Amino acid sequence: MCELYNAPPLIKRRLEVIAKQNLAVLLVTILLGVAASGQVPGRSLGKSSTTDLELENAIRQRFAKSKSAGDKFTVRVQNGVATIEGKTAVVQRKGSATRMAKTAGARQVVNKIQVADQARQEAAASLATGRRRAQVKRSDVKR
Numbered sequence: 420m421c422e423l424y425n426a427p428p429l430i431k432r433r434l435e436v437i438a439k440q441n442l443a444v445l446l447v448t449i450l451l452g453v454a455a456s457g458q459v460p461g462r463s464l465g466k467s468s469t470t471d472l473e474l475e476n477a478i479r480q481r482f483a484k485s486k487s488a489g490d491k492f493t494v495r496v497q498n499g500v501a502t503i504e505g506k507t508a509v510v511q512r513k514g515s516a517t518r519m520a521k522t523a524g525a526r527q528v529v530n531k532i533q534v535a536d537q538a539r540q541e542a543a544a545s546l547a548t549g550r551r552r553a554q555v556k557r558s559d560v561k562r
Contacts, residue, residue, distance in 0.1 A: 479494055503532055
């Protein structure tokens with residue numbers, strides 16, 4: 420490389436042109452490769468860089484730490500979409516399962532949890548009676 424400093428100006432210019440052409444060819448090759456793959460270098464297609472297996476394990480861990488651990492829901496993750504299946508006797512656990520999967524990093528959640536008929540009837544009866552104890556206004560309480 421040191422010999423190039425001593426080269427005549429005509430040769431230096433020719434070498435600069437060749438170097439720029441090679442650089443242009445290299446950049447075009449990289450851009451074509453990126454366009455073909457559909458990805459930007461250094462970024463994944465999904466929302467996060469976790470794999471489906473890691474996401475599945477994270478969701479299972481959240482279920483294990485929650486009250487829904489006894490319901491033993493099954494979880495499958497494919498392309499960031501979590502599918503939850505199982506049965507429960509508590510209506511609220513269906514929504515909780517969806518929230519836990521979303522906060523664990525699932526892009527989308529397909530909730531196929533079946534709520535027991537008795538739990539549905541009890542929830543409907545509770546809603547029909549009006550306010551529950553936790554929702555009573557302080558002004559309604561007699562002292």
